[in-house]
Amino acid sequence: MKNKTEIVTIFTRKTLGLTLVLSAAALAFAQEKAGVSGIIVNKKNQPVPYASVTFSNKANKTLSDAVLTDEKGQYQLQLMPGDYDITVEAIDYKKSVVSKNIAKAGNIGALSIEAEATSTVDGKTKEIQGVVITASATKAYKVELDKKTYDPSQDIVSKGGNLQDVLTNVPSVSVDTDGTVSMRGSTNVKFLINGKPSALLGIDDGANALQSIPADQIERIEVITNPSSKFEASGTSGILNIILKKSKKVGFNGSVVGSLGYFPRTSLNTNLSWRKNNWTWFLNGGGGYTENKTKNNSETTYHNLTFPNVVANQQPNDVLAHQLQNSTNKTYNKNYNVSAGFVHDLSDKTSINFTGLVRTFEGDGNELLDTYDSFYRFFRDSPDPSTTAGKWNLLNPSGRRDSKSVFNNLAFQGDLGLDHKFDDKGQNLSVSLSLQRNRSNNNSDILETYDLRPDVQDVTRRHSVSKTIIGKADYELPIGEQSKLEAGYRLDVNDNTYDNFVSSTSNNPYIPSYNNNTDYKEVFNAFYLQFKSKIGEKFAYQLGLRDELSNVSINYINQNPNDKRIDKTKNYNNLFPSVFLSYDLSKNNQILLNYSRRIDRPRSFFMVPFPNYSNSQNIFEGNIDLNPSYVDSFEVGYNITRKKFTINPTLYYRHSTDDTKMLVYRPDESLGVFYTKPINLGNDDRYGLDLNFTYDPFAWLKIMGSLDMFGYKTSGIAYYDAIDKNKQKQTRNMDFTGDGFSTRARLNTTFKLDKTLSVQLQGFYRGAQKSANQNTQDMYALNLGASKTIWKGDGTISFNIQDIFNTRSREVFSFNEDYTRRNYMQWQPRQFSISLTYRFKQGEKIDQPKKKKDINSNAAGDDQQGGPM
Structure with a gap:
């Protein structure tokens, strides 16, 4: 690992050079008007x-x-x-x-201009109204029929941060201590970039991928809790669509943002654009360096201890009674990204667009895991092995696991699109093609030292490549003044390859199975049809149906001579209907009702029998027989907008079948080795109230809050085979049946102290959650940010502190009939940063001529359609 000063110096030189080159290139296109x-x-x-x-x-x-x-x-x-x-x-x-x-x-x-003679007192017209309910142009988010749109530009706390920092403040979204994102208590979230799955987020990169997207490159985030049939059907808890910036200003415009913080984190990013006549170019790029420190402590107590009978000429197994593990994992990450593209108007009705991006992140980590065991070992009264007399003595040895890892990721993506308007009445055709490639490497060298048994050396090498092709065609046909018909086709081809190598001096019999090569390929063909219209002035509806044909093939080959090659093929053909209804009680006062059916497809590495080997104590085992789960989702919402406040409560209910759960078990009860395996298990029901609001009581004070109160009920029993302490095979079961209630709450207050200085406080609370075999304790945190405009509006300096009181951690209690485990995890301790933004501009923002509001209002232009108002 290079020393920190050298890394920061190298990073600064590279990113500063990139910024200067990009800025100089863009300035060459500037023109006076x-x-x-x-x-x-x-x-x-x-x-x-x-x-x-x-x-x-x-x-x-x-x-x-x-x-x-x-x-x-x-x-x-x-x-x-x-x-x-x-x-x-x-x-x-x-x-x-x-x-x-x-x-x-x-x-x-x-x-x-002169008012229409037919206009009404409250300003309504006979046109179909758009889906957007906006209280004010300065509101941090706006509510639409099937989504909420969050604007991070007013989020002072995340200035100079990344996508993960921004998501912690998005309504209806929660980010766990390990970077796991959930919506309404469920982690099955589908991420999109500009309306499509993206190489930016990789295949299995988790929090690393979220941290590689700068907050300053995000224009808005769309939270789609119940998508219509026009969206892909995966993601049972909803979709998060990240819209990246593309400037709409004439001439040359841009900004440069640099930040510095602790834990050591630096970043430098630039956003540049140039618009002239019928050409619009944009170029975004930059990079960053971050350090993370994760703490993970666990304490396991084993119950119902059974001491096996002593047999002559045979040494009985140790009986484990208690285990304490403390680990600290430090990682050092560097990331760079650049995206460029253009939009060219071929005519008044036809335009083409292209975007290309490259993203890379790399780093290394060092994890130290200390283990303290308490177990009983049998000592014979005589050295004669045939003697069965003796006693069980308690021993307290310790051990250490030192893991050094190196990882890197490189992603490419190219998007090409064509938009054509057949007329000025709204008959449109949009065609797009996306090509993506993502490569990941993760290598570890592990040394485990123990007091009473031989040392263990592990070497793991993981290499994965994901190739994706996405083709789309969307057609819109207005029918009269009140209705619209939409139809489309989408092709997804995903090819993931995994090459794993493991070498270990342990006697784990499964080690040879982790040396494998797997090719996972999935092809989806989707067709959709939607019709939307209005009845009278107040009632609007949208009906949709999506048909998805799925083909999944898995070719699994390992180096274990006792295992055979596995070839698995699965085919699905599913229909996904959606219904959206809305009724205007009065101006800016509306009731919304919707329903959709969704699918949760297993992640690709969940279906690889032995996807990766982390350590000899905790082993993840894939399930090649894992099937999708399905969910029926219902929502009824209410929107009211006034000058100083907006309120958007939504009642929801989701029913899932064949829900995927993680089975944690011990196949050999004489050893303290835990296996984790995904399985299809029973049903899962969730219901609750999702409330979002804004309140601006004074010109200097803005308040935004969200509250999610939800109940859950799970049913299902999992069965597995285990070897007991007497070496007898038994069938065990784990009951997942249970129910409970939990809450999520978030509150933002922004104080405008003067025209140039604002201060923001962010607080969130995550309530405790219980299940049949696991209890998760509550969690809360408070963040602070301040922002001041300088240089006559061309610059902004921001300061923020994440987790002021260092309370953002998670504590989980797991239990079974023979053990109880407590686990404590803190992903990142308190941190702070300061950032500086400089904006240089030639032209002012322009927009296309404002059309009559449309029931298919679509700001992003790609899979972003809402429903009727």
Whole structure:
């Protein structure tokens, strides 16, 4: 391991050089334009907010641009001098067109538009309303029919951090101490990047992958708790869609963000964009260095101790009574990423887009595990082995496990898309292709030393490669003014290969089986059809059906001569319906009801019989016969939006069949070796209330909170074979039947001390949770952040402390008929960081002309469709 100073120096040189090169390249494209501003008003000279203002250049259409007015009816944009037709459109107002010559920068004054004669008192029109309920442009999140959209730009605490830091503050989402992400108490979450599975998150990279995506590159996060049929059906607890930044500003714009913190963590990232005529380019890149320190302590007490009968000429096995283990794992990580792409408008109706990205992270770790045993050993009264007389004596030896690991990951992804509008009525076609490759290596050298038995040396080498092809086609067809038909096709081809090597001086009989080569391939063909419409002005509905044909093949070959090659093929054909209903009680007051059916496909390495070997005490065993589980999900929600507050309570119920559980057992009860194996087990029911709210009582105070109260009920009994202390084979069982109730709560308060300085406090609470054989204790933490704008708005300096009181840890009690185990884990102790952001810009933000709100409002443009309002 290099010393910290050398690593930080190397990282700083590389990332600073990358930033300067990218910035210089983008600056070459900068071009001067005239700054034009104005205001849109009605006939009473009142400002019209969020009106669409389109400037059409009469001589050259490629010089045309458009903008939306702000809440005060004002706008500004950059234009080349020339003659323009200015078109103004706004909901409940008549379309207005005027001509003006733009000769130089300046304010062109007020443009007046006339209200529609048919507009109603509360502002509703006969058009189908969009799915977005927005209380204010400054709200941290907005609620839609089938998702919540979270904007991390106001999250001061995660400034200079990564995706994992951002997720800790997202409504309906929880991040465990080991980086595990869950929604409403369930960990089966599907991650998407820009609407698609991505090489950015790898196949089995866990928290390392989350930490490799900088927070400053995230535009928003979409929390989809009950996806419609247009989304892929996997992810029974929901979908988290991470939308990365793509600038919508003319000319050259960008920002550079650097941060420094402790535990040692540094990062430097840049976001650059250039927009000219019908071309838009963007380039994001950077890297970081982090250190993590994980503590894991466990204490196991064995009950019902049985001392086997002594047989002549045979040494009886030791009887383990108690075991205490304390471990500390330090890891050192470096990560780099760069993404670039463009959008090119071939015509007014057709555009193509391309994005390419490369991400890499690498590091090493050192884990020290100290073990203190208490066990009974039989000592004969005579050295004669035929003597059966003697006694059992208590011994207290100790041991140490020293594990040194090196890991690295390299991911590539390329996305190509084509969007075509057949007309201006909403008939659209979108086609996309994504090619991805992810390679991971994880190597460990382990030395185990003990007082009363020989030392053990383990060497593990794991290599995995994932190749993915995703092809999509989506078609939209409006039917009259009230309805829309959508249809699409999607192809997913995933090919994962695992090459594992294990060498050990232990007498573990399963070691040869861990030397294996496995090819896991899955092909999914999906078709969907959705229809959405309105009945009257208040009731809207969406009906969808998705058909997924799945083919999974596993070829498993190991080096153990006692095992045979395993070839397994599985085929599924499943229908996934969805229903979304909404009813407007009044303006910004709505009831939502929806249903969807989902599938939980086993992770690929769960189905490899012997996927990886970690240590001789805790062994993970795959299950090649593992099947998908299915869930029926129901939700009824209510939305109310007012000037100072929003409230969004949702009642939900999920029923899962063939639910996947982790069976932890001892196949040989005379040894303290625990095996973990995924199995299909019975049913799982979850129900609860998910409440999110915002409250802005004063201009200087903003409050955002979420509360998830849920109950759960699990049924099922697992059976397994075990060898008892007398070397007799017995069938054991583990009862998973149980129920309970738990809570998740989060509260954010942001204080604006003056125009440039804000302070934020974040607190969360995770309630205790019980099951038939495991109790998890409650957990809480408090974070602090401060942000100040400097350099006349072009810079921001932020400071944050994560886990002020160092309480973010997890304590779990597991028990069975013959043992009780306590486990304590702290993923990362208290840490703090300071970050500096500098923004350089040439143009102002522009948007496409504002259309009439649509029931298929789609900001991301790829699998992001919501339902009707």
